[in-house]
Amino acid sequence: MSTPWPPQYDPSYLPPPDCPFWWKDVETMDPAQREEKIILQKLQAQLKYTYEHSSLYKKKWQRAGIRPEDIRSLADFEQIPFLTKEEIRQDQRENPPFGSNLCVSRKELARVQGTSGTTGKPTAFGISRGDMQRIAEAHARIMWGFGVRQEDIVFIGSFFSLYWGSWGALLGAERLGAVAFPFGAGVAGQTDRAIEWMKEVRPTVFYGTPSYSLYIAERAKERGIDPARDFNFRILFFSGEPGAGVPSTKKRIEETYGAVCIDSGSTAEMTPWMANSECVHRQGMHLWQDIVYAELVDPATQKRVPYGQEGVTVYTHLERNSQPMIRFWAGDISRWVDDPCPCGRTYPRLPRGIYGRADDMFVVRGENVYPSAIENVLRGIPGFGDEYRIIITREKTMDEMIVQAEYVKGIDPQMISSLKDKLEAELKANGLRAVVQMVEPDRLERTEFKARRVIDKRDLYDEITRKR
Numbered sequence: 463m464s465t466p467w468p469p470q471y472d473p474s475y476l477p478p479p480d481c482p483f484w485w486k487d488v489e490t491m492d493p494a495q496r497e498e499k500i501i502l503q504k505l506q507a508q509l510k511y512t513y514e515h516s517s518l519y520k521k522k523w524q525r526a527g528i529r530p531e532d533i534r535s536l537a538d539f540e541q542i543p544f545l546t547k548e549e550i551r552q553d554q555r556e557n558p559p560f561g562s563n564l565c566v567s568r569k570e571l572a573r574v575q576g577t578s579g580t581t582g583k584p585t586a587f588g589i590s591r592g593d594m595q596r597i598a599e600a601h602a603r604i605m606w607g608f609g610v611r612q613e614d615i616v617f618i619g620s621f622f623s624l625y626w627g628s629w630g631a632l633l634g635a636e637r638l639g640a641v642a643f644p645f646g647a648g649v650a651g652q653t654d655r656a657i658e659w660m661k662e663v664r665p666t667v668f669y670g671t672p673s674y675s676l677y678i679a680e681r682a683k684e685r686g687i688d689p690a691r692d693f694n695f696r697i698l699f700f701s702g703e704p705g706a707g708v709p710s711t712k713k714r715i716e717e718t719y720g721a722v723c724i725d726s727g728s729t730a731e732m733t734p735w736m737a738n739s740e741c742v743h744r745q746g747m748h749l750w751q752d753i754v755y756a757e758l759v760d761p762a763t764q765k766r767v768p769y770g771q772e773g774v775t776v777y778t779h780l781e782r783n784s785q786p787m788i789r790f791w792a793g794d795i796s797r798w799v800d801d802p803c804p805c806g807r808t809y810p811r812l813p814r815g816i817y818g819r820a821d822d823m824f825v826v827r828g829e830n831v832y833p834s835a836i837e838n839v840l841r842g843i844p845g846f847g848d849e850y851r852i853i854i855t856r857e858k859t860m861d862e863m864i865v866q867a868e869y870v871k872g873i874d875p876q877m878i879s880s881l882k883d884k885l886e887a888e889l890k891a892n893g894l895r896a897v898v899q900m901v902e903p904d905r906l907e908r909t910e911f912k913a914r915r916v917i918d919k920r921d922l923y924d925e926i927t928r929k930r
């Protein structure tokens with residue numbers, strides 16, 4: 463079977479509104495058949511194209527002794543070496559601005575996007591016009607899958623900047639024919655205005671970060687507005703932070719807004735395509751394998767792990783002609799399963815989302831700690847507010863973890879110390895040794911974007927002791 467690559471999608475196509483699928487045949491296909499008939503075909507075309515157009519991969523694969531025509535199965539594909547974030551950065555330093563992996567001419571580029579650069583030099587992404595259409599199609603298809611329809615008003619409460627998430631939500635909403643409400647975030651006073659507009663325009667779908675949705679709700683409540691009653695949201699979908707996949711955070715968001723909370727997103731290098739996302743049933747993110755091919759790999763053996771097991775995420779674009787990522791080692795930890803989802807889609811799922819983001823992980827006393835594990839415990843205990851900080855410090859060369867947690871307003875002051883004990887005990891039961899410091903409501907800074915909740919002060923300790 464030979465299909466044109468990259469795929470061209472009919473921009474006027476829409477499924478019937480009552481159909482839960484965008485492309486029922488593809489989404490519910492027998493997985494082995496889908497792998498053979500669709501994924502492998504797209505993958506082989508992507509590899510051939512990439513080899514011919516990207517000197518980054520050409521050199522890399524030649525060094526490994528691999529040619530695209532050698533890849534005849536998905537098992538063969540595992541011979542392709544991984545691509546790391548550092549390799550992309552290095553390549554972009556040597557070949558600024560896009561590296562030697564930009565496969566189209568400047569004339570074909572539609573957009574420059576990038577990473578925020580908070581953890582090192584920003585990575586630049588060039589996106590072609592054709593890719594823009596395919597991205598819109600992918601987003602629309604997945605948003606359809608979690609229930610967005612033409613009559614919905616999609617409020618995008620996130621930065622319109624280098625950050626891709628907001629643009630993806632906008633493109634998807636527009637392609638799907640829904641009403642896009644690109645509100646943005648980050649300007650002084652904007653949260654209060656967001657609350658006004660939410661009451662006035664009554665948008666039905668929200669996109670942003672989990673942290674920001676909780677902050678908006680908190681501000682609304684202070685003004686006597688109940689988000690579940692006075693707003694009109696039925697779906698909130700998120701990327702950029704793991705929160706929407708953290709069970710107790712998801713529960714909080716759903717109860718606060720009286721709406722469903724959908725987890726989505728993979729990692730910045732892949733995100734022009736939002737190919738990890740939950741469906742309306744919220745049983746963990748589906749890996750939409752015919753859009754972006756995802757693998758879960760054992761970090762030690764670097765082999766794909768069987769379903770049911772934990773591994774780190776590796777992603778491959780299947781329809782990106784501008785700057786494809788092939789076996790990109792995102793390195794986030796998750797577990798995948800292939801048991802059936804009530805929606806009928808046959809894609810594998812990440813039942814607990816991506817709970818270990820490589821960028822968020824820190825090491826305390828030799829143990830890997832993920833902030834989402836602490837968040838899940840904390841937000842599962844009634845009496846605690848939504849905000850917290852994790853401070854890692856050093857006491858006589860030993861690491862100490864301090865969790866600063868806000869309690870809710872109006873709590874009986876006598877309850878505060880028992881709440882502290884409860885959180886410490888539950889953290890301990892989850893293998894997390896921490897000292898809890900109770901903080902009065904509204905003390906900790908709020909965010910309109912991705913929260914930075916981990917403060918590592920160990921360098922400071924080292925600096926002070928070295929000077930002595």
Ligand SMILES: [Zn+2]
Nearest residue numbers: 741803805807
């Ligand atoms: Zn599903």
